[in-house]
Amino acid sequence: MALAAKLQLRQSQSLVMTPQLMQSIRLLQLTHVELERFIDEEIERNPLLERAEPQDDAASDQAQKSETAPERDSAGDWFEGETEWSAEAISQKLDSSLENLFPDDPGTSERLGPDLTAQWKSAAGGAGTASSEGFDVGDMAAAVVTLREHVGEQIALASLSPGDRLIAGELADGLDEAGYLRIALVEVAVRLGTDEAAVAHVLGVCHTFEPAGLFARDLAECLSLQLQARDRFDPAMKALVANLELLARRDFQTLKRICGVDEEDLLDMLAEIRALDPRPGLAFSGGASDAIVADVEVRAANDGSWAVELNADTLPRVLVDNVYFARVSSHAKDQAEKDFLAECLQNANWLTRSLDQRAKTILKVASEIVRQQDAFLVHGVRHLKPLNLRTVADAIGMHESTVSRVTANKYMLTPRGVFELRYFFTASIASAEGGEAHSSEAVRDRIKQMIDEEKPADVLSDDAIVDMLKESGVDIARRTVAKYREGMNIPSSVQRRREKRALANAGR
Structure with missing residues (x-):
């Protein structure tokens, strides 16, 4: 068959993604903060773009009043934060069996160290007598030190030789944002040309830094350091910290036997554990989070x-x-x-x-x-x-x-x-009576309410929850109930029954 060149006409349609079209698509999914950053970059690149910042007289008068007579809340209230022992925090330090170690009850703790808190109170106290510029909270937020800077100050004040300070600085570089040491001691020793014993000695000094719990290598060591700082690391507490897996499973009977304590003492020990901070380094996150702004x-x-x-x-x-x-x-x-x-x-x-x-x-x-x-x-x-x-x-x-x-x-x-x-936008769960389907979020809320209202003597199993939901017109499988329950960090019925009985006995 001979080959020959010839011309053919064809019509076809295609979508060409021009740079402008790609930009429009990208703008749709940007958040408010990301959009502001993008526009700032475009204004810097394009001399024909400028921001329009209209400011009416009322806004100007209000701004002037804010400058001349600033009103501030109590400084202590500004830095009151909540530290919650959530399953997410625990599972990062132990295996998945620890996801139910701590309940959802939040405990209040200071998010800043004493030095920064004193500095804030001093600045806030002088705000009322400051110049016409007043006191800007943003200035104080920008002055918050990072975890690395906070640790660096303590290294400089510690009784360490120049060589040990070099080791301490290397250890500080191995901290993650939660304050845990994520570098092996042998690696530090090889990198600095020293022996592992010298690195371990310096690590012991770093374990005394504030806040207690920094430079821990796992959750158990973090809790141990905080208990030692409180002079509460007795043999019973040591045994409890060494068996956090049993605590996660709420196996109180075994824990009482291992720790050698009765039920009342065990509950007191659990209260002390919950009062600790599993991530002490987060008080020095070093960066401001983007605030959620409703679009x-x-x-x-x-x-x-x-x-x-x-x-x-x-x-x-x-x-x-x-x-x-x-x-x-x-x-x-x-x-x-x-x-x-x-x-x-x-x-x-x-x-x-x-x-x-x-x-x-x-x-x-x-x-x-x-x-x-x-x-x-x-x-x-x-x-x-x-x-x-x-x-x-x-x-x-x-x-x-x-x-x-x-x-x-x-x-x-x-x-x-x-x-x-x-x-x-939620998934659809069929109705048991053939009526209108139910939202998965609504069903999840029902499950949570059922568990919150259950009594110690009548803890609901997943099968019981399925039956109750079907009676109310929700056709749902047991595995779906278990998935929703686990997604809300709610323990199984066996674990809930152990904890509720222990709490009920403690209240007698």
């Missing part, structure tokens, strides 16, 4: 419906300076400069249109979510409807992937609190 606000309207509005604080105000473009382009020296200015103008106009389209899309998706979840806003989580991305996408005439991008990391302020948009 959409929902409030009740006068006609009984819901008013859905975009949060004005999350809407970036960007302007295209056409006057500057006209002035500069008239003085362009060559074609390259004209092309550069034309490209800047095109990109600036595209950005403003993309931001406007982003805002409209978020509002459109949020309004449909509110319409779908009206019962939740009125009655609560028990009335949350099953909802998926396709349902919303079909209702507003958008692609499912667009809805997915819009709902990622966006938050809605409602009369019932602040929720991520994806919170309203």
